[in-house]
Amino acid sequence: IAVIGYGSQGRGQSRNMADSGLNVIVGLREGGSSWQKAIDDGMNVKTIEEAAEAADIIHILLPDETQEKVYKEQIAPYVEAGNTISFSHGYNIHFGLIDPAEDVNIVMFAPKGPGSMVRRTYEEGFGIPGLVAVERDATGDALQLALGMAKACGLTKAGVLETTFQEETETDLFGEQTVLCGGITELINAGFTTLVEAGYQPEIAYFETCHEVKLIVDLIYEKGFAGMWHDVSNTAEYGGLTRGKRIITQEAKDGMKTVLKEIQDGTFKKQWAEENATDGANLKEMRAAQEQEDIEIVGARLRKACGLQKDD
Numbered sequence: 336i337a338v339i340g341y342g343s344q345g346r347g348q349s350r351n352m353a354d355s356g357l358n359v360i361v362g363l364r365e366g367g368s369s370w371q372k373a374i375d376d377g378m379n380v381k382t383i384e385e386a387a388e389a390a391d392i393i394h395i396l397l398p399d400e401t402q403e404k405v406y407k408e409q410i411a412p413y414v415e416a417g418n419t420i421s422f423s424h425g426y427n428i429h430f431g432l433i434d435p436a437e438d439v440n441i442v443m444f445a446p447k448g449p450g451s452m453v454r455r456t457y458e459e460g461f462g463i464p465g466l467v468a469v470e471r472d473a474t475g476d477a478l479q480l481a482l483g484m485a486k487a488c489g490l491t492k493a494g495v496l497e498t499t500f501q502e503e504t505e506t507d508l509f510g511e512q513t514v515l516c517g518g519i520t521e522l523i524n525a526g527f528t529t530l531v532e533a534g535y536q537p538e539i540a541y542f543e544t545c546h547e548v549k550l551i552v553d554l555i556y557e558k559g560f561a562g563m564w565h566d567v568s569n570t571a572e573y574g575g576l577t578r579g580k581r582i583i584t585q586e587a588k589d590g591m592k593t594v595l596k597e598i599q600d601g602t603f604k605k606q607w608a609e610e611n612a613t614d615g616a617n618l619k620e621m622r623a624a625q626e627q628e629d630i631e632i633v634g635a636r637l638r639k640a641c642g643l644q645k646d647d
């Protein structure tokens with residue numbers, strides 16, 4: 336198995352698969368920042384072209400926006416009939432950016448969590464849940480191959496669900512845009528700025544609207560909504576149940592529907608491609624603007640003072 340890329344997912348997944356006894360080659364660009372890291376971790380490291388040529392299964396764990404170009408130029412020339420192309424996100428296959436030959440399997444296995452957690456839970460003797468999908472079964476055993484890799488990665492200890500490239504891609508984009516990344520940061524920041532604009536101390540506002548989110552989410556993660564409502568005070572339960580729907584209104588849900596539509600009809604894919612064509616000019620601007628948000632400045636100071644912020 337050639338694992339192309341040694342970032343968040345590549346590092347976690349390739350080490351797990353190697354420790355499970357699979358013959359793993361890590362394919363990287365020579366001189367890139369992860370080349371030496373993979374060697375230091377004891378991995379078998381080759382160039383992307385060498386790894387793709389040597390392997391039967393090519394598992395692509397590069398950033399999604401780079402996969403099309405790297406695949407066409409450095410991987411496709413070495414793909415043979417009966418090989419398997421594998422991913423942890425369906426984006427490039429679902430949107431037609433990568434289109435392997437008909438005699439090649441196309442599969443996915445995707446951990447439902449970041450690479451550091453994929454590795455840590457494996458070392459603890461368990462794993463995190465994941466998804467498997469087969470877009471094309473050219474050899475008749477594509478699902479077994481995907482399940483085998485998921486198992487070697489530790490995912491089947493927690494459990495895997497079968498999905499399709501379409502379902503995984505569209506739900507993954509929707510989740511990160513509306514709830515996980517986009518939704519939660521806007522919700523937190525709206526609460527924070529409402530308190531600060533009303534004259535409350537930013538430090539108090541930060542603890543109340545940002546820091547404590549983790550404590551509540553941990554309860555929901557472990558015990559569901561009911562378990563969370565049970566653990567908070569009756570006052571919090573009554574206040575939350577009567578006020579929450581005034582915040583996430585029909586307008587917010589209509590916004591979610593529009594965002595989903597833009598994912599389904601290719602509007603988002605087109606915008607993201609245009610953004611990458613300009614080398615992420617808007618993205619860089621938005622990153623810089625986020626850093627200047629009061630909540631980020633106050634938060635950084637508080638996390639440092641409380642010893643909460645860990646370095647990568």
Ligand code: NDP
Nearest residue numbers: 340341342343344367368369396397398401423424448449
């Ligand atoms: P990363 O951004 O962490 O990948 C970085 C790796 O890609 C490095 O090894 C880097 O090499 C290499 N790389 C980047 N650009 C190029 C390039 N142009 N040519 C060659 N190598 C390149 O990616 P992730 O791990 O976040 O994501 C990988 C896949 O996993 C994606 O499909 C993603 O959607 C999916 N996924 C990610 C999750 C996550 O939590 N991050 C969760 C589930 C799925 P170098 O050091 O040389 O720059």
Ligand code: MG
Nearest residue numbers: 507508510511
């Ligand atoms: Mg996701």
